[in-house]
Amino acid sequence: MNARPSPVLAGVRHNPGFAIALVLFGALYLVYNMMHPRGFSGAVLIQNVNESVAIVFLAMAQTVPVLMGGLDLSVGAIMTLTNCIASELVIGTPGQIAFGMAATLASGTAFGLMNGLIVVYGRLQPIIATLATGAIAMGLALFIRPKPGGRVDDDISWALTNDLYELVATYGWFDADAGWFQPVAWIPVPLIILVVIAFGVWLPFRRTVTGRTIYAIGSAEGAAFMSGLPIERAKIAAFTLAGFFASCGGLYLAIQTSSGNADITQAGAYTLNSIAAVVIGGTSLLGGVGGAIGSLVGALILRVISFYFRILSIDPLLQPLVEGVVLLTAVSLGVFRTLQVKNRLDLFR
């Protein structure tokens, strides 16, 4: 009565899915490192983070439309498109590289904006509109890069996919062996990129009126409209932000692989995995509950599971089976709520 519940507990009660995901990820990654033949090391961490960046960005991209009760089936295609653009542009003088990266992010964001405009002013269902624009994005990607290839500046692809030490050493900003630098020198650069974009873009956005409106639309669009919230602006912003996150993923993929690849199957797999990551991260597909940070964790869970295949030398052929079972188990956890519902009409939302 006197003590207010701590914000942490309140958060857990509000969105148990996120808490479960966080605990699950912690446990999975801890066990993974304990079982790893060489134990925890910076090199393993760098490799793990590198392999996770693209799917994490896509999961965050998918989160925004899902929060408002929609779905974006074009995120994988936008990632592929921006990957191909980056493989053309991110090379040359520092100025050209900066321009290339900006152009890559801008084109993905513009594609997301186009999705938003089609959904809002065309009044089409997001799932089917983005299905179609996804095909268009794949087509454009194939125009740019009919065959896998391309090149990305070596320095940047080395510096951004390693730890801070290499970043500093590559560009010679200061003496990378300086004593004060050592405690943070091991941190992988991709991890920093992820954290900066996740917390620097998503959290501030969430607090804006537009961000709150996205949640409101997911909870009850009619009520949001009657409350005078800027529904159209929020919807357009949601798809634009999805395009931005997807282009971050595409840009990083290009930097990481130093090439572009317009692979339709891969784009589809990324899109589907992003939906899975969103759900595992505690965001409701009905909209209104969840967030991009949850999806970040959800995507990491998916990735850690695939790491296990490597250290346990399980047949990689079994990977889709395990992924599917994990996904089905994760979504079935919500069933207990369903079974407790007294009034069956509550189920039909």
Next chain:
Amino acid sequence: MTLAIASLKPEDKPVVLASAFVLVILLVGTVYTLATQGTAPLLSPQYLVQQLQTGSFLGIAAAGMMVVILLGHIDLSIPWTMTAAAMMATTVGGDMAIPVGIAVGVAVGLFNGIGVAYLRIPSMIFTLGVDSVMRGLMVAHTGGFAPQDAATPLMRFFAAERVLGVPVAIFVWLAVSVVIAVMLRRTAFGRAVYATGNREAAAYLSGIRTRLVILGAFVVCGICAALAGVLLAGYSAKAYQGMGTPFLLPAIAAVVIGGTRILGGQGRYVGTLIGVVLIVLLNSVLSIMQMPEAGRQVIYGSVIIGMLLVYGRGARVTS
């Protein structure tokens, strides 16, 4: 012309416009071939029948997909349901090949239906998980290679043979179409599908056992996907990895282009039929033009968006 379109009933509009677009595709393709080769292969019945034969697999899969979409759900497990049915059918072989393949579809449909209808898991994610599990099972079953077993003669007959000059596959597609159309129009189950798709709570309060309806719809979809897979294996003489993957998105697109509302409750089977024909002809015209994959994807997406902008627009939120 605009007046005629405006005065159409809303549910007829997609059918008429999609048919008109089919004619436009044929016209453009014919003009192209006349200009470049001086022939008009697109208008020869021989060629059209052959295109429809390859389209029949998509048509059968889309028929099942439509029943699920009418409920406002979606079945993303079609690709590997098709593949699993085909692989199981060729593995078992003999007289039991086709029944075993169909049984795979029934099993997947039941599983999907239980997850969506009884556990209330969103169909989008549940069927996605099921698809992944099926893929895992099939990859484990075959070791990741194309199985060596060949399709049985009966499967070959249904998919690749001709009777009276018309491919049997088209007859199978026709039979499936009649069954689905009659089921949707004339049976209590069909009416219940529309009612549940419009508003499940209202359907439930009117005494419809909506969970059984959803279960039934997913089983129908599973059966259709399995049948399409078995036929496809018969057509290509064997089953192979990922054979169902190119069918998922076109199946959804065909259903939606045909005027079925993606949120459920509205749509006519004849629309889906025309949607399939449209996609098949669009594909064949693009391949006649030797359009590279890039251009195909762009045109494909633009056509879907364009068709939907004409008649698929939702209502403005006003309350």
